Amino acid sequence: MENRQHIFVVPGASPVPTITTPLSAIFGDHVNLLVFPTWRAAVDATDNVIPSLLILELTTDNISHSLSLLRFFRASYKLHDVPVLAAMPETSIDLRPPLVEVGVTDFLSLPYDAIELKVRCQTLLRLNRQQSIIRDKADWLEGRVRSAVKETNDREKETLKLLAKAGEFRDEETGNHINRLASYSRLIAQTLNLPREQCNLIEQAAPMHDIGKIGIPDHILLKPGRHTAQEKRLMQKHTVIGYNILKDSKSKYVRMGATIALCHHERFDGSGYPDRLSGTDIPLSARIVAVADVYDALTSTRPYKTPWLVAQALKYLEHERGKHFDPDCVDAFLCHSVSLQSLQKAV
Numbered sequence: 333m334e335n336r337q338h339i340f341v342v343p344g345a346s347p348v349p350t351i352t353t354p355l356s357a358i359f360g361d362h363v364n365l366l367v368f369p370t371w372r373a374a375v376d377a378t379d380n381v382i383p384s385l386l387i388l389e390l391t392t393d394n395i396s397h398s399l400s401l402l403r404f405f406r407a408s409y410k411l412h413d414v415p416v417l418a419a420m421p422e423t424s425i426d427l428r429p430p431l432v433e434v435g436v437t438d439f440l441s442l443p444y445d446a447i448e449l450k451v452r453c454q455t456l457l458r459l460n461r462q463q464s465i466i467r468d469k470a471d472w473l474e475g476r477v478r479s480a481v482k483e484t485n486d487r488e489k490e491t492l493k494l495l496a497k498a499g500e501f502r503d504e505e506t507g508n509h510i511n512r513l514a515s516y517s518r519l520i521a522q523t524l525n526l527p528r529e530q531c532n533l534i535e536q537a538a539p540m541h542d543i544g545k546i547g548i549p550d551h552i553l554l555k556p557g558r559h560t561a562q563e564k565r566l567m568q569k570h571t572v573i574g575y576n577i578l579k580d581s582k583s584k585y586v587r588m589g590a591t592i593a594l595c596h597h598e599r600f601d602g603s604g605y606p607d608r609l610s611g612t613d614i615p616l617s618a619r620i621v622a623v624a625d626v627y628d629a630l631t632s633t634r635p636y637k638t639p640w641l642v643a644q645a646l647k648y649l650e651h652e653r654g655k656h657f658d659p660d661c662v663d664a665f666l667c668h669s670v671s672l673q674s675l676q677k678a679v
C-alpha cells in the first residue's frame with residue numbers, strides 16, 4: 333500500500349504569488365506535489381490519484397472555477413472528505429462565505445507566512461490520514477459484521493435443513509424430497525411475484541412441513557397397509573405436533589415452518605385437516621407447499637409405488653385445481669410444465 337500523500341495545487345493567476353515553491357521546500361520528497369494549470373485538469377487527475385489535500389489559490393477572477401472544483405469534490409464519493417485549503421489575499425475576505433457554504437476546510441492569507449503554511453498543511457494532512465484510518469476501520473468492521481451475519485444465517489439454514497431431515501428420516505423413501513420441495517415451493521412463490529424475502533422464507537421453511545411425524549408412533553407411521561380410521565386420525569396429528577414444536581421460535585423461518593406444518597394438508601375446498609380451512613383462510617405459504625408436496629410425492633419412487641410421469645402428475649394438479657389446491661398456485665406451477673417435463677427426462 334502506498335503511504336505517500338498527494339497535494340493538489342491549483343494556483344491563482346499572476347501576479348498572486350504561488351505557494352508551490354515553498355511547499356516543495358517544506359515537504360521535499362515526503363509528499364507528492366501536483367500542480368494543475370486549471371481546475372479541469374485537477375478533476376481529470378482524480379481518476380488516477382486521490383489527493384490528501386487540495387490547495388486552491390484564489391482571486392476574484394477564479395472564484396467561480398474554484399467553487400466548481402470544490403463542489404465537484406464535495407459531491408464525489410471518493411473525494412468528499414478531502415481537506416481543501418483556500419489561499420487568498422486578505423483583501424478578498426468577502427470571497428469566504430460562498431467557499432464556506434460549499435465546504436472549504438480552512439483558509440490561508442496571502443501573501444503567505446511560511447510557518448503558517450507549513451503548520452496548516454501538516455494539520456490538514458494529518459486530518460486526512462486520520463479520516464482514512466477511521467474509514468478503513470469502519471469498512472473492516474462492516475465487513476466483519478456482514479460475514480458474521482452471513483455465517484449466522486448459513487448456520488441457521490443448515491440447522492433448519494437438518495431438522496427437516498430428522499422429520500423425514502423414519503418415513504418413506506424420500507431421497508431428496510425436502511430439497512425438491514423447497515425448490516418447487518420457491519418456484520411457485522416467485523411465479524406468483526411474491527417479494528424476494530417472502531420467496532426465501534417459503535423456500536427455507538417448506539422442508540419443515542412434516543416435522544411433526546417424529547411424534548407419530550412407528551407402528552402407525554411405518555404401517556405398510558391401509559390405516560384404520562383411528563390410525564388416520566392419529567397420523568393427521570403430525571400437523572398439530574409439528575406446529576407445536578416450531579411455533580414459539582424466535583426464527584422467522586421456523587415460525588413460517590410452524591404455519592406450513594399446521595396447514596399443508598388443508599384443502600382449498602375446505603375438506604382438509606386439521607381445521608378444515610378453505611380458500612384464502614389457508615395461509616399462502618401452506619397453499620404453495622401443498623402443491624409442491626403432492627407433486628413431488630406423485631413423481632417420486634416410494635416403497636409402495638412407481639413414480640408418475642410428470643404429465644400425469646400435472647394433469648392431476650389441474651384436476652384438483654380449486655378442490656385440493658389453490659388455483660393460482662396450480663397455475664403458477666403449470667407455467668413451468670415444459671421445464672418440469674424435460675427435468676424428468678434428464679434424470
Ligand SMILES: [Fe+2]
Binds near residue numbers: 541570597
Ligand atoms: Fe404432511
Ligand SMILES: [Fe+2]
Binds near residue numbers: 509513542625
Ligand atoms: Fe412431504
